[in-house]
Amino acid sequence: MSRSSAPPVVAPTGVSARRRSQGSLQVGREVGVLRGLLWASPWLVGFIAFMAVPVGMSLYYSFTDYNLVQRPVFIGLENYERMITDDLFWKAVGNTVLYAAMSIPLCTVAALVIASLLNKPIMGVSIYRAAVFLPTLVPAVASAMVWLWLYNGDLGLINRILRPMLEPLGVTPPNWIGLRGSGDKFWAMPALVFMSVWSVGQSVVIYLAAMRDVPAALYEAAALDGMGPVAKFRHVTLPAISPVILFSVITSIINSSQIFGAPYIMTQGGPDRATYVYSMYLYDAAFVYDALGMGYASAMAWVQLVVIVLLTVLTLVMSRSLVYYRAA
Amino acid sequence: MSTAAPSTSANVSGPRRRRIGPGWARSIARHALLAAISIAFALPLIWMAATSLKPEVQAAAGGMSLLPDPPSKTVEYAAANYKAVLADPTVNFPLYMRNTILVATLSMAGMVFSSAVVAYGLSRLKWRGRGPVLALVLGTMMIPFPVIMLPQYLIFKELGWIGSLKPLWIPAWTGGAFSVFLLRQFFLTIPRELDEAAAVDGCSAWGTFWRVILPVSKPALAVVALLHFVYTWNDFLGPLIFVNHRDQFTLALGLQLYQSQAGNIEWSLLMAASTMVVAPVVIVFLAAQRFFVEGVSSQGLKE
Structure with a gap:
């Protein structure tokens, strides 16, 4: 099936043709296992050298006391036991969960709203889409610098805009994020969350492609049933793109659990550890706090891996009743 | 879900859908909303570039103008900033x-x-x-x-x-x-x-x-x-x-x-x-x- 034989559904990116062709496709010549493995060998070599071996190593180190200078000493489950009573560990876990719990719903809703606004044949769609998508390509370090400047208490653009609105009410806008971990303890985390909405463009583009893939016939049927735009979104669009939303949420969970650059650069985890997230503690344990070392950091990394896998499985299981899979 | 009725025709020229308000009004509202969102998303980068064009005194002063004062000196001010960054003695x-x-x-x-x-x-x-x-x-x-x-x-x-x-x-x-x-x-x-x-x-x-x-x-x-x-x-x-x-x-x-x-x-x-x-x-x-x-x-x- 070639790309040109795409079904009549509007799909400017050609993705629908691709998806539909997968199942029925029978291309390719038969080759032996060794030939096949040879073709896959670049990835397999990388997988073994830079992934499988490191995963195994970090599992082993997680059971050791190891600070890069001395050889690792096996200490059994001590690193894991230590985590249970480590207040800073739980603080970092709490902050990361808090960030994810605020950021993921906010970004998902924002992305869905923007994508559905764009999902109409209106002029200038590509310009709007470009404006929303471009921030996702900005290097994390550069966006940290830009937002440090925007959030600056005295001089930042955000407070320049807010001050004339809030001061007549007797409210002083907060010092969102100050330099070197100074600033408002309460507002630092919401500031990071709000900033994450800026990078929502990838989800917007993914949702938009999925929305354009929804068969027009479904909307026609909905119109015959007398549905308005909101009802159509609720009863046609959302169910039809739910597998894509699910995928995007799982990706967001994995990404949010690894947030590092923004807090590391902008707040250094402060003020008063209010934005000290899991990956920062892991980094500090490995490279900064000699008392903890690679062993403890590896144990933390493994806890993270297990939690991510469990969360992914849990999301998949829980969503079985919510996600609607169209027959191919 | 309730609406997944298989339709025999994907013909778009079926019965008209119910709409709220006249089409042109909805279209304008949509454009206005999208334009506002686009500006909000572009603003951080615009402000970044705008700040890089101003002398530090002006950047740290209030106001929301995008160009330095006087605007005719934009190139001169910008060049000074970028030269200073490129010539930084410790960061190459x-x-x-x-x-x-x-x-x-x-x-x-x-x-x-x-x-x-x-x-x-x-x-x-x-x-x-x-x-x-x-x-x-x-x-x-x-x-x-x-x-x-x-x-x-x-x-x-x-x-x-x-x-x-x-x-x-x-x-x-x-x-x-x-x-x-x-x-x-x-x-x-x-x-x-x-x-x-x-x-x-x-x-x-x-x-x-x-x-x-x-x-x-x-x-x-x-x-x-x-x-x-x-x-x-x-x-x-x-x-x-x-x-x-x-x-x-x-x-x-x-x-x-x-x-x-x-x-x-x-x-x-x-x-x-x-x-x-x-x-x-x-x-x-x-x-x-x-x-x-x-x-x-x-x-x-x-x-």
């Missing part, structure tokens, strides 16, 4: 720019080539074990970088790569899960007749890959190349861990160094430095927007 931006271009280019070349080879093996050749290998490729996307970054550091150290740029680009030559997946999906859409014709002409599997499949896959290869180029350009945690000498810094590390070592931040200079780091990405994006959008769109289709 020209060198970091060179390093970043080198790493991003080598890394991109390897990623495209190796991922294409692997994707071909996983899509247009049939062999026992292909399914499990593909599952393994997809499964690795779940592994968080923190789990492997510390042992990777030790492995690179053992290989003698720490202290060079090698850790930042050699691993890309083994391909990447996402790129392999994206190219595989594309290869699956190429008509089988092409392979058969090549086979009749006596083309080997490699010849088919090199002379038939790759030439017709240029758009997909471009997507992988661009996404990986930007990924490498932007990467922060990788260089932070694997690079420990200033001669090997990338722009991302250099920008962070520039900000963290300054005793008293001069926002106009910091924004000029940020603009230099962001500008190449913006230019690449504007030149090849279609490829980015296609590449990212296809991410949602893993199911």
Whole structure:
């Protein structure tokens, strides 16, 4: 099936043709296992050298006391036991969960709203889409610098805009994020969350492609049933793109659990550890706090891996009743 | 769900849908909303660039003008800022720019080539074990970088790569899960007749890959190349861990160094430095927007 034989559904990116062709496709010549493995060998070599071996190593180190200078000493489950009573560990876990719990719903809703606004044949769609998508390509370090400047208490653009609105009410806008971990303890985390909405463009583009893939016939049927735009979104669009939303949420969970650059650069985890997230503690344990070392950091990394896998499985299981899979 | 009624005709000229208000009013409202959202998303970058054009006194003064006062001196002020950044005695931006271009280019070349080879093996050749290998490729996307970054550091150290740029680009030559997946999906859409014709002409599997499949896959290869180029350009945690000498810094590390070592931040200079780091990405994006959008769109289709 070639790309040109795409079904009549509007799909400017050609993705629908691709998806539909997968199942029925029978291309390719038969080759032996060794030939096949040879073709896959670049990835397999990388997988073994830079992934499988490191995963195994970090599992082993997680059971050791190891600070890069001395050889690792096996200490059994001590690193894991230590985590249970480590207040800073739980603080970092709490902050990361808090960030994810605020950021993921906010970004998902924002992305869905923007994508559905764009999902109409209106002029200038590509310009709007470009404006929303471009921030996702900005290097994390550069966006940290830009937002440090925007959030600056005295001089930042955000407070320049807010001050004339809030001061007549007797409210002083907060010092969102100050330099070197100074600033408002309460507002630092919401500031990071709000900033994450800026990078929502990838989800917007993914949702938009999925929305354009929804068969027009479904909307026609909905119109015959007398549905308005909101009802159509609720009863046609959302169910039809739910597998894509699910995928995007799982990706967001994995990404949010690894947030590092923004807090590391902008707040250094402060003020008063209010934005000290899991990956920062892991980094500090490995490279900064000699008392903890690679062993403890590896144990933390493994806890993270297990939690991510469990969360992914849990999301998949829980969503079985919510996600609607169209027959191919 | 309640509405999944199969319709025999996909004819768009069916009965009119119910609408709220006249069409032109809804259209204007939609444009207004989208324009507001677009401006909000563009504003941080616009403000970054605007700040880089002003002398520090003006940047730190109030107001929201985008150009310095007087506007006729914009070029002069901007040039002073950018020159000051490039001439900074401790942060060697020209060198970091060179390093970043080198790493991003080598890394991109390897990623495209190796991922294409692997994707071909996983899509247009049939062999026992292909399914499990593909599952393994997809499964690795779940592994968080923190789990492997510390042992990777030790492995690179053992290989003698720490202290060079090698850790930042050699691993890309083994391909990447996402790129392999994206190219595989594309290869699956190429008509089988092409392979058969090549086979009749006596083309080997490699010849088919090199002379038939790759030439017709240029758009997909471009997507992988661009996404990986930007990924490498932007990467922060990788260089932070694997690079420990200033001669090997990338722009991302250099920008962070520039900000963290300054005793008293001069926002106009910091924004000029940020603009230099962001500008190449913006230019690449504007030149090849279609490829980015296609590449990212296809991410949602893993199911």
